[in-house]
Amino acid sequence: MAAPVKINFDILYEIEKISPDLKFSSFRSILNNGNEVPLVVRISNQSHALLPNVYNLSFGPLNAKGKLDDKAELTHADYSKVFSTILFSALAYLETNPDHYLGIDGSDNARAYFYYRALQRNYAYLDKHFRMYGVKYYVRISRFGKTQYDNPFDFEDIIPYPFRIRRDDPVSQDHMYNYFIFNLKQGGKAGGKNQ
Amino acid sequence: MKKTIARKVAALTKKAKEQGKKPEVNLATSSSLHQVIKTKEQAALFMKLLKEA
Numbered sequence: 001m002a003a004p005v006k007i008n009f010d011i012l013y014e015i016e017k018i019s020p021d022l023k024f025s026s027f028r029s030i031l032n033n034g035n036e037v038p039l040v041v042r043i044s045n046q047s048h049a050l051l052p053n054v055y056n057l058s059f060g061p062l063n064a065k066g067k068l069d070d071k072a073e074l075t076h077a078d079y080s081k082v083f084s085t086i087l088f089s090a091l092a093y094l095e096t097n098p099d100h101y102l103g104i105d106g107s108d109n110a111r112a113y114f115y116y117r118a119l120q121r122n123y124a125y126l127d128k129h130f131r132m133y134g135v136k137y138y139v140r141i142s143r144f145g146k147t148q149y150d151n152p153f154d155f156e157d158i159i160p161y162p163f164r165i166r167r168d169d170p171v172s173q174d175h176m177y178n179y180f181i182f183n184l185k186q187g188g189k190a191g192g193k194n195q
Numbered sequence: 196m197k198k199t200i201a202r203k204v205a206a207l208t209k210k211a212k213e214q215g216k217k218p219e220v221n222l223a224t225s226s227s228l229h230q231v232i233k234t235k236e237q238a239a240l241f242m243k244l245l246k247e248a
Contacts, residue, residue: 009200018211048229050238056226091200092207101245105226129196133248137231160231160241164248179228181245 006080007122013085022093023055029082032075037061039082040068041089043102054181057102059086071107083118091129094184104180113173115180116165123167131185132165134177 013027023043028036044056060070076082090102106112119132126132140157143150162181163169171177196204232238 009197009203012203015207015210018207018214020211020214022208022211048226048232048238050232050235051228051242054228056228088203088207092204092211095204096208103226103228105228133245135228137227158231159237160228162241162245162248179226 004121005083005118007084007087007118007125008080009084009088009091011081011084012088013081015085015089018089022089022096025089027085029074030077032077034077037074039086041086042068043090043093047100051101053099054101054103057090057104070105087126090182091184094130094182098184101181101183104182106176106178106180109173109176112176112178112180116171116176119165119180120167120170123165127167127185129185130182133162133181134165134171135160135162135179135181136175137161137178 013029015025015027018025023045024040026038026040029039030036038061039059040062041057041059044058046055048054048056058068058070060068060072061074063069094100094102104115106115116134119126138159138161140154140159141152142154142157144152160179163177165180232241
């Protein structure tokens, strides 16, 4: 996934299937080898049990059992078009549900860094539509161990801390966010001012 | 928002309403955030921080 991504909602794959609540959509991406693969964008049916407006967004191909495989490694011919289409689906959902937040898991460090770099490179464009946050998970140090073998970390006591992602706010790959959250920017709603 | 994008959003929303049926896709709703936030207090603190960020 090394190709730089340029988000442009004017250059999208055709969204072929979409559910009435906009929580499911699918389109076909062309891979580097010329094959087409159907990709699904799925927003969870239920919000987080304790965070009533936070929904999870996943994307990827369906496996043989019809389950969305969000860890599939595909080599797309046009990453810009793929991610533009995924984020456009998110935008359409948030336009209909302006008080909702959509979260995307950075399933591993490399993928999280790729998402982050894509958000940074396209900040000016995306900032017209979304507020974007990166969430880091901090673990409490319960005590300093007497020896280096003692584990001082209390992994039952974790604070998720959100940071607003901004244009000039570089984060190194080693300190990458664990989770990304989007919501609709005020004034970004359809029919609003052209920013 | 650019008018062309607003029109595309409106067209997709219209298509969604017309398509009617919800496709069956198996998806676990769990995320890392689900695993980390386990109490109402943690959730309230997180939403406060999110709104202030």
